[in-house]
Amino acid sequence: MNKTLLLATFALLPLGLFGQTVWTLRSCIEYGMKNNRNSVIYDNEKKAADAQAREALAAYLPSVSLNGALDDNLKVQETVIPAGIFGPEDLRVAFTKKFNTNGSAQLDQTIFDQSLIIGLKANKYNVQQATLNKKKSEETIIYNITTAYYQIFIYREQLGMLKTNLEKYRQQIDITSQRVTKGVLLQKELDKVTVDYNNAMSQIVVSESNLTLSENQLKYEMGYPINDPIVVDSANAQGSIRIVAPVMAENNVFSAYNRTDYQLSQVNAALLDIDQRRIRAGIFPRLTAYARYGAIGFGDHLGESFSTMSTYSAIGLKLSFPLLDFFKRNAQYNQARYKHLNAMEQLKLDEGKYQLEYENARTKMKKEQSNVENNRRNIELAQSVFDVTNLQYEKGTTDMTDWINAQNSVKEAQNNYLNSLYNLILARLELEKTAGSLKTFYTAL
Structure with a gap:
């Protein structure tokens, strides 16, 4: 006790x-x-x-951006080729198809x-x-x-x-x-x-x-x-x-x-x-460098616009010089x-x-x-x-x-x-x- x-x-x-x-x-x-x-x-x-x-x-520091787009061209835009180039009459041509897919990645780097x-x-x-x-x-x-x-x-x-x-x-x-x-x-x-x-x-x-x-x-x-x-x-x-x-x-x-x-x-x-x-x-x-890599595809059907994609790439410089401000x-x-x-x-x-x-x-x-x-x-x-x-x-x-x-x-x-x-x-x-x-x-x- x-x-x-x-x-x-x-x-x-x-x-x-x-x-x-x-x-x-x-x-x-x-x-x-x-x-x-x-x-x-x-x-x-x-x-x-x-x-x-x-x-x-x-x-x-470097910045990377990803971009993607899918277009359904309900009415495909046509361009006119004037007469005399491919024939005696104007020629209407569409440079795209109903579906258009595009995807890319871009790296930007400020240099100056x-x-x-x-x-x-x-x-x-x-x-x-x-x-x-x-x-x-x-x-x-x-x-x-x-x-x-x-x-x-x-x-x-x-x-x-x-x-x-x-x-x-x-x-x-x-x-x-x-x-x-x-x-x-x-x-x-x-x-x-x-x-x-x-x-x-x-x-x-x-x-x-x-x-x-x-x-x-x-x-x-x-x-x-x-x-x-x-x-x-x-x-x-x-x-x-x-x-x-x-x-x-x-x-x-x-x-x-x-x-x-x-x-x-x-x-x-x-x-x-x-x-x-x-x-x-x-x-x-302002000087900036960039590098871009992407792929683009066209088709009359949605699946075709993906299956026919082709790649592309580019590098370059961008110079921006303000003049009127x-x-x-x-x-x-x-x-x-x-x-x-x-x-x-x-x-x-x-x-x-x-x-x-x-x-x-x-x-x-x-x-x-x-x-x-x-x-x-x-x-x-x-x-x-x-x-x-x-x-x-x-x-x-x-x-x-x-x-x-x-x-x-x-x-x-x-x-x-x-x-x-x-x-x-x-x-x-x-x-x-x-x-x-x-x-x-x-x-x-």
């Missing part, structure tokens, strides 16, 4: 441990990289780009097509574009998961502070209630603290709701089942705040090329350049050229824009660091004032209004601190985003 119970306990142990899996920020991001639906979409786009490259290359050669160069950039889109998707996943993860941490901190404040109100209600019973205080003093106690209860309900919503948001960003529980490592989150928001170095060097958006714009400009060169190359002739091609070329010029100008605009975003993010980061430190000190100061006021109230040297005001100052300082802490995390993420280093940030966790 004991052995059976022991085996059952060990069998259930892994399930219990799995149910209590604690998620760190890094593990959340790792899970999101694999399970977020956007990852699947951009993986498919990468595969589509590879397939597109193979399709473009296939245009320069300058526009196609230039177009093949786009394959490399199409693959790069798909790869960069996937990288951008991963950066978005890192940003969104980190934001949701620390939102949970902030709401948990807020919930803990609210419960601590609620306990202070509860204790004060007990003390004040005894004094009212003894006739030392008026009922209105008890009502004042009861109102704040009820308000604290309402704030806790709101905070618990916000915590649930933020957990659902994290699950969504991760691609995690929305109905399954998730346990975020609060201790790890509090410790990693130092990693997420360290003091910034003053000698950071910005490069717009580190931004995935900038790299995508460069690829787009390169594709537009290839497009204009491909259109311009349309002026060159100059105006159309020139208009297309100019459109492509101006699009490319605009793309190059947009690159210059983006470089300045990204530099501005980075500098603004650095400035905001410094400001939020200062706010966090000030608000942390302000909590300590407000708590010190409350402790003194609480002692004075116990000795009867101050009233309930002063006590409530001191406690409200503590709550306000706590809220300001939590808001500034979350803003600091967002500022750091924005800094990493504008610097193009979100993946570096993730690997450093």
